[in-house]
Amino acid sequence: MPFRDAAGIRIRAPARLHLGFLDLGGTLGRRFGSLGIALDRPATEVTVRRAEADSASGPDSPRAARARDTIRAALDVGGNFAIEVDAALPAHGGLGSGTQLALAVGMAVARLSGSDLSPRAVAELLGRGRRSAIGMEAFTAGGVILDGGKAMSGPQAELPPPLLARLPVPEDWRILLIFDAAREGLSGSAEVAAMAALPPFPEAQAAHLCHLMLLEALPALAAGDADGFGRMVGLWQRLLGDHYAAAQGGGRFLSPDVAEAVALVESEGIPGVGQSSWGPTGFAIVDGAERAADLAGTLRRRFASSTNLTFDCVRGNNRGAELTAL
Template sequence: MTASDAAALRIRAPARLHLGFLDLGGALGRRFGSLGLTLDRPATQVTIARAGTDSATGPDAGRAARARDAVRAALGIDAAFAITVDDALPAHGGLGSGTQLAVAVGVGVARLAGHALTVRQVAGLLGRGRRSAIGMEAFEAGGAILDGGKALDGPDADAPPPLLARLPVPEEWRVLLVFDTAREGLSGSAEVEAMASLPPFPEALAAHLCHLMLLRALPALAMGDAAVFGEVVGAWQRVLGDHYAAAQGGARFLSAQVAQAVAFIEAEGIGGVGQSSWGPTGFAIVGDAATASRLLEALRRRFASSTNLTFDCVRGNNRGAEITALPQARAPQSA
């Protein structure tokens, strides 16, 4: 069954970590440049179905409906669609919730209407990828992703950053996640204002980070060396955390309790720790499942009284989004 023949599409879009930007100054004509890591969970799952009238239900249903309407208007689609958001990533948590939900809905609407658009094309219709291509590339095929930053001017100025590298996350690696349910990261106009208020980023520091990325972090990732990869990510996070501190209450982490949990992990010998995007989600990259499992239990014991903190241990995702065509019998009913 093809997408255009199906009554509905069920789409599971994975979360991603945004590990940081390489060059916030854009001295060479491209600004940002991002490294991201696709996660097996948590994930957004939506079902988009042909329907007699529009509807949208479930968590973040409003954002899902806006994505449907934007893609439908851009492509001149007249049909109605019912959207069920089965699971949604935590909003403004540093996991890419907005991009994953919008792209999942946009891809579903386009394909049900017979438009064979790429993920990048759909993301462009939705205004995604203004700074980073990590979210759309995580959706496309998962893995560890490096993009080349946004062109500051010229014909590519409105295009999402180009994909430079996609490497598989080693099967034996695990990622510890630290969630603070009481905090939300910056987004929307607050994020734009925060980015504009940051001090100039030194060109020499950007060059150093790019050097580390190309000749230390990526080779370590390709060779499955979590210790060296984590060493670079941890150092990178400290530099960027200090740069962002003024927009985060003077600290490297948005959440002081996440910072404490991450420091606990680091004290156990794990160097690849930090905050994804504006947080509050913290992470630690661990080279084997046994160590990760031990640390997960230790975190839960140590921070049992911090009821707003939750923890998980997850694998990388090297597949990207999963799209399943559903027959009429399994499609959700419109409202």
């Protein structure tokens, strides 16, 4: 059934990890430049139906309603839509909750209104992708995503970063996630202020990270080498964690509990560890489901008394969001 003839659309949009920026200062010509991984779970799950009157229910429904109203106005279309948010990602957890929810609703309203705009075009209308394209590209087709950062001037400076590479997450890899329900990462005006207050990012360090990305991390990923890819990610995370430390309590991690859990994983020989975006969510890139499950079990036993912490082992998502006509 074509989406424009459907009574509604159900959308499942993947969470993503944002592994960091390559050049925070733009000293090499473009600013930011991001690497991210789309995850099979957790996910945003939303149903948008044609309706006699607008409505929105479920977790984060006010944000969903704003996305509906924004995209409807941008497309200059009529019609009312009922939104049911069946599952939302933890807000300000480093998983891309805002972008995935906005894109899920925006794409549903666009398709029900007869528009075939791409997720990137919808994201632009919604004001998403101002620093990173990881969220919109995770929605589009998943995988491990590298974007090219923001132009420093000219018309391109107003556009989201271009996609440079998308490689599949190897099927036997697992991402061990470490959640801290007691913490929230920076967002909104607090995030903008924190970014503005960061010290200058050294040009030599940016060049080194770009070199490692192109000639170490991506080749290791293409070869399915989890430890080789993870070593570069772990190094990158340490450099960025030190750079961000003043904005997140003086350490590489926003959550001391997550930091302790990550240290335990690293002591078990897993080099690809870190924090997604501003956290608090931590991660580890693990080769093999059994090894990941064993590590998760070790963490659950070690942190049994830390009721704020939870752990999960997930696959990568190599499909992107799923839209189903109703």
